[in-house]
Amino acid sequence: MTLGGSLGAARRGSLRDVRLSHVITVLEELYPPAWAESWDAVGLVCGDPDQEVARVLFAVDPVAAVIDEALEWDADLVVTHHPLLLRGVHSVAATTPKGRLIHRMITNGVALYTAHTNADRADPGVSDALARAVGLTGGLRPMVPAEDDPRRGLGRIGELAAPVPLREFTRRAAAGLPTTAWGVRASGDPDALVRTVAVCGGAGDSLLDTARAAGVDAYLTADLRHHPASEFAEHGGPALVDAAHWATEWPWLADAERLLGASSPEAGKLETRVSTLVTDAWRLHEEGAL
Numbered sequence: 001m002t003l004g005g006s007l008g009a010a011r012r013g014s015l016r017d018v019r020l021s022h023v024i025t026v027l028e029e030l031y032p033p034a035w036a037e038s039w040d041a042v043g044l045v046c047g048d049p050d051q052e053v054a055r056v057l058f059a060v061d062p063v064a065a066v067i068d069e070a071l072e073w074d075a076d077l078v079v080t081h082h083p084l085l086l087r088g089v090h091s092v093a094a095t096t097p098k099g100r101l102i103h104r105m106i107t108n109g110v111a112l113y114t115a116h117t118n119a120d121r122a123d124p125g126v127s128d129a130l131a132r133a134v135g136l137t138g139g140l141r142p143m144v145p146a147e148d149d150p151r152r153g154l155g156r157i158g159e160l161a162a163p164v165p166l167r168e169f170t171r172r173a174a175a176g177l178p179t180t181a182w183g184v185r186a187s188g189d190p191d192a193l194v195r196t197v198a199v200c201g202g203a204g205d206s207l208l209d210t211a212r213a214a215g216v217d218a219y220l221t222a223d224l225r226h227h228p229a230s231e232f233a234e235h236g237g238p239a240l241v242d243a244a245h246w247a248t249e250w251p252w253l254a255d256a257e258r259l260l261g262a263s264s265p266e267a268g269k270l271e272t273r274v275s276t277l278v279t280d281a282w283r284l285h286e287e288g289a290l
């Protein structure tokens with residue numbers, strides 16, 4: 001055990017009186033697993049509900065750099081948006097990157113919990129935080145309301161305080177989101193006025209037709225591909241604003257952190273942190289030379 005580990009264990013000996021099971025109960029009230037898509041895998045990935053928790057790290061991606069940060073900070077629980085194990089696995093041997101992560105977490109007593117499409121559908125959820133980050137105000141409404149509660153659902157539609165040209169909205173969106181190599185790109189007339197905007201955190205190309213039908217001026221999401229985006233413009237659809245996948249979901253982490261801390265006196269004792277590591281898949285960006 002390292003010196004840091006010994007000190008961490010001593011420190012936590014006095015603080016550790018919140019059980020992981022309590023944190024899970026709170027997270028599942030905020031983000032009920034039943035709201036997740038049928039293909040999704042949410043909830044506790046590793047960890048013992050009976051273990052005690054003092055430090056919680058929030059991050060978008062359960063990747064090695066985030067687990068490094070969790071271990072360095074002596075976290076007991078990592079809450080991520082993306083699942084580590086989405087498809088069926090037959091082994092978590094430390095012979096694959098994911099297996100190694102599972103081993104490192106279990107060996108060091110770190111639990112991993114995922115809130116993914118259930119957090120997308122929550123109120124407030126992933127797209128509420130994104131909408132506020134890019135300057136939308138007022139009553140946000142879902143792009144696709146949930147059948148049992150129209151206040152929540154997929155994506156959000158809101159208004160800017162005043163109309164601005166697309167180029168200015170794109171600039172503001174970039175300024176409101178964390179910096180990535182990908183940046184923020186837009187299709188459409190740069191001078192067209194934008195006031196009503198739809199947003200969807202993460203890969204939102206399945207909601208392109210929904211955005212068009214909603215009559216918004218612009219639709220901001222991530223992972224848009226050339227052909228759908230090009231055809232969308234040809235059909236006179238709203239402007240498209242394409243941000244880095246990680247950047248569109250990162251604003252939600254602070255919401256989840258705040259809501260967890262405010263949920264109960266016990267949870268209020270937790271030390272929490274939002275990871276600022278940029279774990280977007282794209283790391284370099286160069287302009288063309290011709």
Ligand SMILES: [Zn+2]
Binds near residue numbers: 082
């Ligand atoms: Zn995502």
